[in-house]
Amino acid sequence: YTVFQAVVEYYRMVAPEPVDAVPDAPYVGRQYDFIVVGAGSGGSVVANRLTEVAGWTVLLIEAGGEENAMTDVPLLVSYLIGTGYDWGYRTEPQDGVCGAMDDRKCRWPRGKVMGGTSVLNYMMYTRGVPEDYDRWARLGNVGWSYADVLPYFKKSEDLADGRVAASPEAAHLHGRGGYLKVQEPSWKTPLGPAFLRAGRELGYETPVDYNGPRPLGFSYVLATTDHGSRCSASKAFLRPIRHRPNLTVAKRTTVTKVLIEPGTKRAYGVRFVRNRRTSLVYARKEVILCAGVFNSPQLLMLSGVGPAEHLANVGVPVVSDLRVGYNLQDHVSMAGLVFLVNQSVTIVESRYRNPRYLVQYALAGDGPLTVPGGAEAVAFTATRYATNGSVVPDMELVFGPGALTGDTGGSLHRLFGMREDFYEQVYGGFRGRDAWGLVPILLRPRSRGRVMLRSANPFHAPLLFPGYLSDTHDRDVLVEGIKQAIAVSKTQAFQKYGSTLLSVPFPGCEHETFGSDEYWGCSIGQLTTNLHHQVGTCKMGPASDPDAVVDPKLRVRGVKGLRVVDASIMPLIPGGHTNAMTFMIGEKAADMIKENWIK
Numbered sequence: 001y002t003v004f005q006a007v008v009e010y011y012r013m014v015a016p017e018p019v020d021a022v023p024d025a026p027y028v029g030r031q032y033d034f035i036v037v038g039a040g041s042g043g044s045v046v047a048n049r050l051t052e053v054a055g056w057t058v059l060l061i062e063a064g065g066e067e068n069a070m071t072d073v074p075l076l077v078s079y080l081i082g083t084g085y086d087w088g089y090r091t092e093p094q095d096g097v098c099g100a101m102d103d104r105k106c107r108w109p110r111g112k113v114m115g116g117t118s119v120l121n122y123m124m125y126t127r128g129v130p131e132d133y134d135r136w137a138r139l140g141n142v143g144w145s146y147a148d149v150l151p152y153f154k155k156s157e158d159l160a161d162g163r164v165a166a167s168p169e170a171a172h173l174h175g176r177g178g179y180l181k182v183q184e185p186s187w188k189t190p191l192g193p194a195f196l197r198a199g200r201e202l203g204y205e206t207p208v209d210y211n212g213p214r215p216l217g218f219s220y221v222l223a224t225t226d227h228g229s230r231c232s233a234s235k236a237f238l239r240p241i242r243h244r245p246n247l248t249v250a251k252r253t254t255v256t257k258v259l260i261e262p263g264t265k266r267a268y269g270v271r272f273v274r275n276r277r278t279s280l281v282y283a284r285k286e287v288i289l290c291a292g293v294f295n296s297p298q299l300l301m302l303s304g305v306g307p308a309e310h311l312a313n314v315g316v317p318v319v320s321d322l323r324v325g326y327n328l329q330d331h332v333s334m335a336g337l338v339f340l341v342n343q344s345v346t347i348v349e350s351r352y353r354n355p356r357y358l359v360q361y362a363l364a365g366d367g368p369l370t371v372p373g374g375a376e377a378v379a380f381t382a383t384r385y386a387t388n389g390s391v392v393p394d395m396e397l398v399f400g401p402g403a404l405t406g407d408t409g410g411s412l413h414r415l416f417g418m419r420e421d422f423y424e425q426v427y428g429g430f431r432g433r434d435a436w437g438l439v440p441i442l443l444r445p446r447s448r449g450r451v452m453l454r455s456a457n458p459f460h461a462p463l464l465f466p467g468y469l470s471d472t473h474d475r476d477v478l479v480e481g482i483k484q485a486i487a488v489s490k491t492q493a494f495q496k497y498g499s500t501l502l503s504v505p506f507p508g509c510e511h512e513t514f515g516s517d518e519y520w521g522c523s524i525g526q527l528t529t530n531l532h533h534q535v536g537t538c539k540m541g542p543a544s545d546p547d548a549v550v551d552p553k554l555r556v557r558g559v560k561g562l563r564v565v566d567a568s569i570m571p572l573i574p575g576g577h578t579n580a581m582t583f584m585i586g587e588k589a590a591d592m593i594k595e596n597w598i599k
């Protein structure tokens with residue numbers, strides 16, 4: 001822990017619950033119509049929409065406790081990682097990946113808190129492109145084309161007035177009055193406009209609405225924030241409905257198994273641990289897993305739904321032999337590019353500790369603390385590998401007006417799990433210097449990873465195999481992204497600030513010529529970073545797809561009364577950050593569940 005993280009952790013334990021939080025149920029009853037496991041991005045939406053039906057009772061079970069004022073501050077994300085808000089997962093070591101990280105393990109945070117990973121995330125609001133969903137539909141997922149899902153993106157959304165809302169296409173693309181607050185943070189460093197000017201110099205459209213059908217271009221970010229503070233899943237979807245009598249929320253309660261009747265193969269409840277006591281609770285209609293991309297497959301496998309051979313190896317009797325845990329996809333990136341500047345125009349950690357900014361944040365919802373996860377602007381681009389590059393970007397460049405050199409408190413490099421000696425050698429000599437960062441992100445990975453059980457003990461973390469770069473094409477595309485980022489730094493817009501690439505070779509890559517494709521290829525294997533967009537481990541697909549875990553109505557194959565509704569159902573990762581997509585999945589699932597039960 002850093003000192004500040006210790007403060008966050010202490011406050012997590014002692015802070016009173018926010019006054020408008022959904023209360024923790026004093027006890028869990030015997031039976032409910034629906035049991036929803038996990039109050040993250042998917043689960044919060046489902047619990048909200050199902051309790052709209054007054055005659056239904058819903059039990060929402062969440063392993064974590066409440067959020068608080070600390071988790072609300074957009075710039076402070078990196079301090080939350082590694083505290084009790086985070087499940088604290090790390091991957092298994094993989095050759096040629098995460099070489100600069102402690103024990104060669106990539107750090108994969110996940111929210112363990114009401115609101116789930118939407119409480120730890122960087123709050124960027126993106127959806128991917130129409131082609132992403134049309135591809136899902138072409139795989140046989142009836143009902144998931146862009147035309148089908150757009151209304152569900154709009155249903156959740158409450159877009160604040162601003163540049164995007166004023167565009168002529170806004171009414172068609174965006175929602176007003178939904179539960180989820182979306183806005184463009186008003187505070188900008190001088191480098192934000194410079195980034196947009198750089199895009200114009202390079203011939204890109206600026207700004208664009210990257211959530212529309214033509215995302216290519218340079219733009220400011222849209223964020224899931226409300227007056228400058230985080231709008232998490234639970235703040236958006238649960239707090240406003242805390243008085244509904246048919247919603248029961250059990251916090252700090254961990255589900256350890258889905259109960260499935262062996263003869264009929266019907267899910268009829270769950271086993272859970274609360275206050276160290278194990279109990280059962282029964283579902284009249286359905287059990288809905290919203291435990292996220294690692295824990296939903298883990299729970300399925302613990303309950304006998306998964307690859308038969310793997311389950312036999314860990315000693316779990318098989319109920320349904322399905323490819324659970326395969327198809328793990330993520331957007332790999334290389335967050336090590338640092339561009340030094342000759343003016344005090346960036347966010348350097350020691351500077352923003354100034355109490356003046358805290359006051360500005362608290363009173364006006366403005367200032368540097370409102371910059372979502374340190375990201376101010378973004379570009380969606382196409383590399384020479386993009387197949388349909390005029391409308392489908394294969395690269396994203398996330399612009400941060402701060403960088404690893406400004407990380408004087410160490411929270412940023414610890415967020416990546418970077419080794420201290422690596423940090424010292426590459427960045428240590430420039431500590432406290434003004435610099436900006438541009439992170440290239442591979443939007444259409446071909447590589448796949450996998451989630452497996454470590455053991456049959458539900459309290460053992462699952463085994464996570466990233467599989468990053470296992471398809472060499474991914475490395476080639478990401479190298480192009482790195483070169484695009486460097487090209488941005490060479491524009492007049494950034495040369496005005498004397499932007500220079502920090503050129504200390506990464507340990508382990510000194511044998512390559514700095515700046516060559518081979519060097520950048522090597523750098524990706526050392527500083528392998530990601531934006532935590534893992535999806536796909538409970539793949540949705542039609543009956544003809546042997547890899548599908550759930551059908552297009554998100555029902556687990558071979559089991560009755562059981563669905564998965566979270567990021568794990570995505571068959572192919574879209575070209576955008578995954579939070580809004582998960583809300584969309586929750587909205588659509590809730591409608592399908594209603595259609596199923598309300599005749």
Ligand SMILES: Cc1cc2nc3c(=O)[nH]c(=O)nc-3n(C[C@H](O)[C@H](O)[C@H](O)COP(=O)(O)OP(=O)(O)OC[C@H]3O[C@@H](n4cnc5c(N)ncnc54)[C@H](O)[C@@H]3O)c2cc1C
Pocket residue numbers: 037038039040041042043061062063064108109110111112113114115116117118120121122123124125126253254255256290291292293295296299373531532533534565566567568576577578579580582
């Ligand atoms: C650091 C970081 C930054 C990110 N930045 C962005 C961003 O800027 N924009 C974006 O769009 N996306 C971002 N993402 C990704 C996005 O937040 C996730 O894809 C999304 O929140 C996933 O939602 P989910 O419902 O699938 O899972 P989660 O939100 O993780 O919800 C799962 C919930 O289930 C609970 N749970 C798990 N197991 C159990 C159990 N056994 N019993 C009871 N409860 C259980 C968990 O505690 C959790 O609350 C980021 C993610 C991270 C980690």
